[in-house]
Amino acid sequence: MNQVVATAGSAALRWLAAGWSYIRAVSGDDAYERYLSHHAAEHPDQPPMNRKDFFVQRQQQKWTGVTRCC
């Protein structure tokens, strides 16, 4: 019985964690972490931007085209 509860509990936790990661990805909350891993893979010889500079640049770029509709 306890086994079943523990399994169900950990499954529920994993689903919650997956949901949270999804929300972070869709909202762009994890964008800097993604940038760091991309940067480490592609340009390991150069230092990456810090969090603030990255965010400023990303926001400027986001609002340069048509990003919102009616």
Next chain:
Amino acid sequence: MNKIFGVVLAVIGGFALGGIALYRQEPINSLWIVVASVCMYLLGYRFYAAWIAAKVYLVDPTRATPAERLNNGRDFVPTQKWVAFGHHFAAIAGPGPLVGPTLAAQFGYLPGTLWIIVGAVLGGCVQDMTMLMLSMRRDGRSLGQMARDELGPFGGFAALIGTLMIMIILIAVLGLVVVNAMKHSPWATSTVFATIPVAILVGFYMRSWRPGRVLEASLIGVSLIALAVFGGGWIDQSGMRDAFDYGGTSLAWFVIVYGLLAAILPVWLLLAPRDYLSTFLKLGTVFLLAIAILLMHPQIKMPAITQFVDGSGPIFTGKVFPFVFITIACGAVSGFHALVSSGTTPKLISNERDVRLIGYGSMALESLVAIMAMIAATLLDPGVFFAINVGAGIAGATPEAAVHTISGWGFPVTVDQMAQLAKDMGEKSLFARTGGAPSLAVGMASIFGSSFGRGLLSIWYHFAIMFEAVFILTTIDAGTRVGRFMLQDLLGHVSEPLGRTSWYPSVVLSSFLIVAGWGYFLYVGVIDPNGGINILWPLFGISNQMLAAIALSVATGIIIKNSKPVYALVTGGPLAWLALITTVAAWQKIVSPDPKLGFFAAASDMASKLAAGALPPEKAAVAPQLIFNQRLDGWLTVLFTAILWLVILDMARICVRRLSGKEVARSSEAPYQPTKLESLPLPGDLHGAAPAGH
């Protein structure tokens, strides 16, 4: 298995749709409409979209997408398909699908509902998926660039002018909706005002205090805005009430000044944080509304078809054909989506086969939002619906006159009923609150109230108003900014420094010109005693459908060049329909001798009344502006129609050359490269990555 699923869907959907169309004796339940629409979207997605992807666009899962080839970790980023779906849906979902169905409900629930479903499945979803596909195969090029490459310089220029015009009309009409929702409502006005300092606070939080912590900042902002809804109720009862009680013209000036500031201030201060807040509110509210409709599944009280299909409608004039198709653009076919589908999203797609989910699927979901707006409008007593949505110039200036007129149409309503409703919603009066937002808010408050607690009706009402206003102000900010970039692009051809997007004098000048453009239409709409929406909304619908027709022309030209000519019907069919309805609607708006329908007829009618001294003094004072505006709207309609047909002819020229075997401009598709990308797992996926190609 898939076939059985399809057959079951077809049977349920067909049964529900047939039920809606044929069942006339008693009020119908809204659940029928939800079931019918969802089944149709799923059928369209499962069969039509899959067929288009496989046969017409030859979707190739082994072909590397621009996100993979040009991956720079910033705008070109291979993104998991559900994450890209979330991004794309947040980008296309705006206030449009909430307003159009509400206005079109004057014809009854049936015409609008059928058009939303059929228009989306065969037209809107196909357009969005097509633009996404074509832009993705061309390294994420914009609609304007594709029009130039594939049709020629004229097509590109027409797309640019068309986009700029639609932007100006769109912002004006949305500004009018928000002004009408706040007019003489201290609760709504103070709540909407409070969202500005909240957005600025969130902006500082995300930039300086905790850079890039988007979720934390948004959570704080959304909680503060929710508090502001309660705070507005407190202000409404307190001595500060009068400080937030404004008429239409003051609020119009507020929106104009706000729009100008938002366009010239740095994006991180106002625009970007407001967008985060409105996106969370939007997705949350839509989700909540869906659950509430399923829980409550209200009866639809509006008849299936009203007598106003003959063209005598009090909210806007014009017969059901073509005007239901013009009034509901967003939610069925929205040309604006072609801009988003050929911009940010194609740079995120990690595999070509995701295009069906992201393009077709997002639009189907947006169409479902329009269905929910239709339900929220038609669950009201029809008499109440018309009392809220018909301008004082038509229904009558006093409550007694208005209920007399509306009851005379066969939709009984009483002064007491309206007074009680206004009291429940925490408003002074709900008569003649045109624009669609107040009636949608009343509908949403009734749904939320009966699902999640009836005592809070006034809170729900003002929550709904605030939600629409926040949404709309975001579109005003973002639209003004986009309009500014386009204008700078145009001005750059005249004088080079004016084209520099970072040169401050040029930023201020071009922002000012764009704001002046929409500010003019907004101001005239506010002083119009008939509410202004009845003039501006059809103009917006015509321009939005015109943009869709331009996008579909580009697509048809490309299909003719690259594929079996008969497949061009996939986009050519919706194009023919849109060209028909916009042309018929434009023709009627231009030549109709009925002053309620024709722009020029209205101008002449008012001019002769003014000359004869037949207008009451308050109308005579604004008449010259209204007369000028009607003529201007008439000429704009002529311009829209001319642009539309020139683009269609340009496309037809390409088709004829291609079919008669002559040389046409080469397709600008990027060459094939095989993909090396493995299929991306969902963020935090439990099962890990699946191997590519499965």
